[in-house]
Amino acid sequence: MRRLGTARRRGTHHQEAGGAAAGGGLIAQLRRPPGGRDARIMLLGQLVDRTGSGIWAASSVLFFTFVVGLDAGRLGLMLGAGAVAGIAGSPLAGHLADRLPVCPLLIACHLLRLATLGAMLAVIRFEALLLIVALTCLGDRAAKTLEMLFATRVAGERRTTYQALSRSAANAGCAVGAGLAALGLAVGTRGAYEALILGNALSFLAAAVLVWRTREPRGHGRLVAPVPGDGPPEPKGPAAGPWRDRGYLRFVLLDTAMNLDASLLDVGLPLWLVHHTDAPHAVVPAFLVLNTVLVVVLQLPVSAKVRAPRQAAEAVAWYGLFLLGACALLALTPEHGPWTASATLLAAAALVTAAELVRSVSSWELAVSLAPRRARASYLGVAGISSSAQKAVGPPLLTGAVMAAGPPGWLALGAGAAALALLQRRTGLRRLDAVGA
Numbered sequence: 001m002r003r004l005g006t007a008r009r010r011g012t013h014h015q016e017a018g019g020a021a022a023g024g025g026l027i028a029q030l031r032r033p034p035g036g037r038d039a040r041i042m043l044l045g046q047l048v049d050r051t052g053s054g055i056w057a058a059s060s061v062l063f064f065t066f067v068v069g070l071d072a073g074r075l076g077l078m079l080g081a082g083a084v085a086g087i088a089g090s091p092l093a094g095h096l097a098d099r100l101p102v103c104p105l106l107i108a109c110h111l112l113r114l115a116t117l118g119a120m121l122a123v124i125r126f127e128a129l130l131l132i133v134a135l136t137c138l139g140d141r142a143a144k145t146l147e148m149l150f151a152t153r154v155a156g157e158r159r160t161t162y163q164a165l166s167r168s169a170a171n172a173g174c175a176v177g178a179g180l181a182a183l184g185l186a187v188g189t190r191g192a193y194e195a196l197i198l199g200n201a202l203s204f205l206a207a208a209v210l211v212w213r214t215r216e217p218r219g220h221g222r223l224v225a226p227v228p229g230d231g232p233p234e235p236k237g238p239a240a241g242p243w244r245d246r247g248y249l250r251f252v253l254l255d256t257a258m259n260l261d262a263s264l265l266d267v268g269l270p271l272w273l274v275h276h277t278d279a280p281h282a283v284v285p286a287f288l289v290l291n292t293v294l295v296v297v298l299q300l301p302v303s304a305k306v307r308a309p310r311q312a313a314e315a316v317a318w319y320g321l322f323l324l325g326a327c328a329l330l331a332l333t334p335e336h337g338p339w340t341a342s343a344t345l346l347a348a349a350a351l352v353t354a355a356e357l358v359r360s361v362s363s364w365e366l367a368v369s370l371a372p373r374r375a376r377a378s379y380l381g382v383a384g385i386s387s388s389a390q391k392a393v394g395p396p397l398l399t400g401a402v403m404a405a406g407p408p409g410w411l412a413l414g415a416g417a418a419a420l421a422l423l424q425r426r427t428g429l430r431r432l433d434a435v436g437a
Helices: 002-022 026-031 036-068 072-097 102-120 126-154 156-187 190-212 246-257 260-276 283-305 309-332 338-369 373-383 385-405 407-435
Strands: none
Touching: 026 156, 036 072, 036 126, 036 156, 036 190, 072 102, 072 126, 072 373, 072 385, 102 126, 102 190, 126 156, 126 338, 126 373, 126 385, 156 190, 156 283, 156 338, 246 338, 246 373, 246 385, 246 407, 260 283, 260 309, 260 338, 260 385, 283 338, 309 338, 309 407, 338 373, 373 385, 385 407
């Protein structure tokens, strides 16, 4: 009994220490992230990478339109091909990471994107550009999956804190990149666009150098310090794999709907503002600014509330509630009155961001916790499909069915998202109960 009491006190002390660490400020956490030196270098690499990605995201469509001269049809085909290639990138990265170290694979992804962006400066044929964009998106999605796997290996049971720091660094990088892109777009010459592309390519080179400086823990697909009850029990013999695990595939399918906030922010809000309200177009950039600021400021506190698998499953319900609220505001957005419409749309953007904050933690934690530890790399590769699939399906859903139906379409979308969130919560808790987590 005495030993048991001592063990409990040690466990309690460990949890309190972890909670105190997770509750530290953002700057303090970035200085001493879970995983120490290697995690700090990787987070810096992500900041550099996303700065380049922010440059590309803000300028790519205009580059293809005004410099390359693509019409809307061919541009849409190119973006669609990129989205499909991104879907393949996640499971491919997970499959390889079960057999090879993560860091060399991540360096290869950075160098692949460096090569494709460099080739884009010299290629003008549409067919070649189609392949280049597809390879870039494949490398981009694979890199994000590998970063996720690296986090599970260096951060251990504090992976939600690492994920919060990762998202804060990524959003800060995207904001800086968008600001740099604005300078180039203000010049508007071909040389300015090419300089922006070159800047993005160089960010991949710098990120690859930073990854090269990290040391990867041993044990492919495993946590550094596995948590008791973390993930389904280890089966004897070879793992069946994620493609035969119907419960995990159900989670991934539902998680695709749990990524809808991205399309709402990037596509739904701007198009609804332009075509159905009198709000000034200058409000559109404010959506991104508001989202970036809230994510950087609130991601760490939100993650501190969700540090266990069951908490992650419970939090999914909040995602559905926030998305339902955002869709209701869009349905009620007045067509006349620019100030009222602007305020309503900004409130909807805040709710979409709240949903994103919850989703980024709950999806991440459940994707890890619901996967067997010894096959975690391949499982997380399949889990990464949800984000890429949403990018392919979400925009057509919003621009087609939802906006064509008007306010009733938004209400139906919100209700559907809330129902699917409740289903994800129930199935997640049921699987966790089955494995004793």
